[in-house]
Amino acid sequence: MRDIIGNKTIPKRLEEMTHIYPNKTFVVFEDQNEATVSLTYEEFTDQVRRLAQALQNYGIQKGDKVLLHLPNSMDFMISWFAITSIGGIMVPTNILSTANEIAYLLEHSETKLVITETDYVDKFASFQKRLNGIFLSRSYEDRHDGVSLQKLIDQTEPLKTFPDLSSDDVAAILYTSGTTSKPKGVLVTHANYIYAGEIMSKSLRMSPEDRVLIVLPIFHGNGQYYMSMPALSVGASIAITERFSASKYFKQAKRLQATVGSLFAAPIKMILKKPYDPHDAEHSLRLIVFAQSVTIEQLQAFEDRYRVPLRQLYGMTETIGTPLINPLDGNYDNLSIGLPSIGYQVKLVDDNGMEVPDGETGQIVVSGVPGRTIMKGYFQNEEATNKTIIDGWLYTGDLAKKDPTNGYFYFVDRKKDMIKRAGENVAASEVESVIHQHEAVFESAVIGIPDEIRDEAIHAFIVLKNGYDISPQEIIDFCTERLSAFKVPEAVHFIEEFPRTSVGKIQKHQLKNYISIGR
Incomplete structure (x- = not known):
């Protein structure tokens, strides 16, 4: 497969788009009180460079981990790009995580510095002495337990000399949800992010005129892989809300002039459960992609009420992009998880790794190059990595069937959710x-x-x-x-x-x- 990544990195892509679209809005953020703030590409890059210098002043070097414990915010976006611009590794975490859960992530990831809010800073109290520092978002004064992130940005000169980075360098560790065991840290490289941007922008037919809408938690791969990076790849813009609201979703989409959205099944069902407001059909969204099971009645009701097409896709943190997606043109079946997308090869295999005949249930496996088109591996977990990536195929743990007539893949279940009766x-x-x-x-x-x-x-x-x-x-x-x-x-x-x-x-x-x- 032709390498479309080269040696591109996240900061190089931001620099490129800032040069082309300096005065164009890059990120607009709306908080839970509906107050908005927006930054152009040039303004955003300036903030990133200032925070990058502040991080270096606190001793953060290439390869060091910086943990983000933030809700959706402008600060999250600035921090993400600042960390990766100096070769640091972002470790985004769920703000709902308990102190015990955070303790594990801090220890396992070998975090050097934390960026959080005053509401959550107590979770890091016992680690404060061994951290290089704690930066506090939405705190405009320094405190005994951390320094104001905004003050640091305002008072620090922009970084002028950046370290040499390779597309193969790790840019983030995204921890997957643990159910019966501890979360695993997915190693995501600069190449992975660039690949996700290239593939998803083409699959979703994005252009510089688009504005993606992120309402799901951005610590998760969805907002990073499917929305942010594709927007950056084509010079589009990004709209972010602090949290998802079923009753406000389409009102926010209209206010923020969004054109492409991304949801899961649960938010779709929550929206349908709210009293219907006909004015919610008046928006600029041209497409919403979604994942997970929605009934045909719910799909029809959603599209009829809100006059926006849905397309189901399939992906996971480890696959980076979406190996399967329903096409935007021609025939599609939103009860399926789609067809193999650009840049991916997918097959279904049995417990011995042998491909199953069409119509039979098998595990979804995805062909790829670790660290470029699929995850590099699991951080400090070689055993799990070797069980997941075998001979260039990533074993997802998800079961599906392939229709012998139309080639569409239909999700069956998580392998671990099969019941033996x-x-x-x-x-x-x-x-x-x-x-x-x-x-x-x-x-x-x-x-x-x-x-x-x-x-x-x-x-x-x-x-x-x-x-x-x-x-x-x-x-x-x-x-x-x-x-x-x-x-x-x-x-x-x-x-x-x-x-x-x-x-x-x-x-x-x-x-x-x-x-x-x-x-």
């Missing part, structure tokens, strides 16, 4: 898709619970639509009519809402707690 394999997603057909069901999740007789028992957790009140037996009977007996849930639990990650994924490993407390 009395010797039979049951895909939780298959049971969920049937449950979603019931008129009273808003959302469901199915898990396996250890069972002495059947290996695992199938338990369904359901959030009902407003105004509905049904019994567990009604759901069991509904499934009995539509599923083989071994796929029918033994138990049904109604809950008010699902425990979720910061990007809306249901945390299935926590659902067992609902059983233990009698819900």
Whole structure:
């Protein structure tokens, strides 16, 4: 495969676009009070260079890790580009992480300096002596536990001499969510970011006239890979909101003049659950990409109400870009995760690594070059790296089927979410898709619970639509009519809402707690 990356780096790409579009808005940010601030390419680059110099003044050198514990903000963007411009390594973290979780990430990543807010600084108190410093965003005065980020930027001259960087240098460590084990740190190089920008900008047909809308947490790869880097690649602009709001999403899109958005299934369902405002269909969005399961009725309702096309895609932190995506032109099927996208080769394999025939379930594996088109590996975890990248193929742990007639890939389940019941394999997603057909069901999740007789028992957790009140037996009977007996849930639990990650994924490993407390 032809290398489209060369020796490009994040700071070189920013410098290039700043030269071409100095007075064009690059980033506009809206906080939760709807106050906005915007920076042109030239203004943004000036702020980046000032913070880069401040970081060097605090002893941060090439290869050092700087942990960002910030909500979506202009400061996050400036910090990201400042860290990588001097060869530092950004470690973005979830602001919902507990002090214990942060302690692990600090130790494991070997962080030298932290950028956070006063609301979260207590999480870092016990590490303050060994850190080079703590910079405080949205604090306009220095404190005993940190210095004002904005004051540092304002009082520091822009960095003039930058270290030599290679596209193969690590630019970030993105920690994946841990369920039954500690999070793994995905090593993302400058080449990875450049590749994501090139591939996604072409897949989403971005131009300098576009403005992407980021409402999901930007510590996650979605906002970095699919939105920010493609925008930078073509000289477009970026709109960021401090947090996602289902009732405000389209109002924000209109205010911020966004053209391309990115959502997960959960935010789409949350938007649909809100009272419909016809004025929300008056916006400039030309496309919203999304991931994870949405029913055909929900897809239709969303597109009809808000008059914007949706396209489902598939990707993960380790794949960098999206190996599978529904095409913008011609035929598409948003119940599928799409076709192989530009720059990717995808196949489905069995447990022995052999490709399965079309129509059969297999694990999604993606061909790539570590550190360039797929992740470089897991930080300080050679064993996990070697299990994930084998002979140039990245094993995703996700199961899918490929339609023999049209070539589209259809997600089946996470491999670890397959339920073993009395010797039979049951895909939780298959049971969920049937449950979603019931008129009273808003959302469901199915898990396996250890069972002495059947290996695992199938338990369904359901959030009902407003105004509905049904019994567990009604759901069991509904499934009995539509599923083989071994796929029918033994138990049904109604809950008010699902425990979720910061990007809306249901945390299935926590659902067992609902059983233990009698819900």
